[in-house]
Amino acid sequence: MKKSLILLGFGAIMLASCSGNSEKLAEDSARIAELSAEYAEANSFNDSLMLLMGDIYTGLDSINMQEGLLYNMGSGENVDRRAEIRQNLANIKARLAANKALLDQMEGKLKAKGDENGVLTKTIAQLKDRISKQDAKIAQLENDLTAAKGQIEELNTKVAEGQQQVEAETAAKEAAQAQATAVEDAANTVYYAIGTNKELKQNGLLEKKFLGQTKVLKGDFNESYFTKADKRSLSVIPTGAKKIKIWTNMPEGSYTEDKNADGTITLRITNPKEFWSMTTFLVIQTN
Numbered sequence: 001m002k003k004s005l006i007l008l009g010f011g012a013i014m015l016a017s018c019s020g021n022s023e024k025l026a027e028d029s030a031r032i033a034e035l036s037a038e039y040a041e042a043n044s045f046n047d048s049l050m051l052l053m054g055d056i057y058t059g060l061d062s063i064n065m066q067e068g069l070l071y072n073m074g075s076g077e078n079v080d081r082r083a084e085i086r087q088n089l090a091n092i093k094a095r096l097a098a099n100k101a102l103l104d105q106m107e108g109k110l111k112a113k114g115d116e117n118g119v120l121t122k123t124i125a126q127l128k129d130r131i132s133k134q135d136a137k138i139a140q141l142e143n144d145l146t147a148a149k150g151q152i153e154e155l156n157t158k159v160a161e162g163q164q165q166v167e168a169e170t171a172a173k174e175a176a177q178a179q180a181t182a183v184e185d186a187a188n189t190v191y192y193a194i195g196t197n198k199e200l201k202q203n204g205l206l207e208k209k210f211l212g213q214t215k216v217l218k219g220d221f222n223e224s225y226f227t228k229a230d231k232r233s234l235s236v237i238p239t240g241a242k243k244i245k246i247w248t249n250m251p252e253g254s255y256t257e258d259k260n261a262d263g264t265i266t267l268r269i270t271n272p273k274e275f276w277s278m279t280t281f282l283v284i285q286t287n
Helices: 002-071 079-113 118-187 197-202
Strands: 189-195 206-208 214-216 227-230 236-238 244-246 255-259 265-269 281-286
Touching: 079 118, 118 189, 189 197, 197 206, 197 281, 244 265
Parallel strands: 189 281
Antiparallel strands: 189 227, 206 214, 236 265, 244 281, 255 265
């Protein structure tokens, strides 16, 4: 009997001990879960802060890039380039404003939790100050862009005037060259006509006079009967005839009469300058 009472007492003590351990375990588990949640939140907070920091520094690079485009922009840059720079600055400014809003929210969360984490608070303050300085730099660039607009327009006007002057001078030079070419071409223009005695007389190139004398190109003659040519390039004249007579006064030694395989004659001009020195008209009679 005594032994039974002892066993019952020991069982009650063990039961009470087990009950106490279960409650302690539940409290520890809840605390661990709470700490895990706090750790995850803190980790997420730090990650967000790091991302914001990277984006803000990227914004600084973007501003520097636009600054380089603005100050290295030549006088020939058009309105589209200036508008592009202005739009890029506006986009960067909007992104900085969004980042500042996020920093304000993060700062508010720290204050609401009563978290006096000096490192985080100081980092947020530094990033907000950097955003403020970047905003000021953007404003300065926008002012410089506006000021540069007037200077660029003035330079563009001068360039346009210079281009007009160059175009006018070029047009005058081309006109003078064209006129000189026309004069030179006219000076080197020659005419030749090939025909039978009858054809030449019908077109007024030959005229039979008293005592059988024949005059060449002394009256009105049909100029359209002649072939127009450039004496600088005219070197051979095929006559298609086996016998020819040259009526105009062409210096001897300045040409040859070459006989072809079929017996026809080709007039070859060997000295153009001398050949055309007496006249610019050549009349050839074929038989």
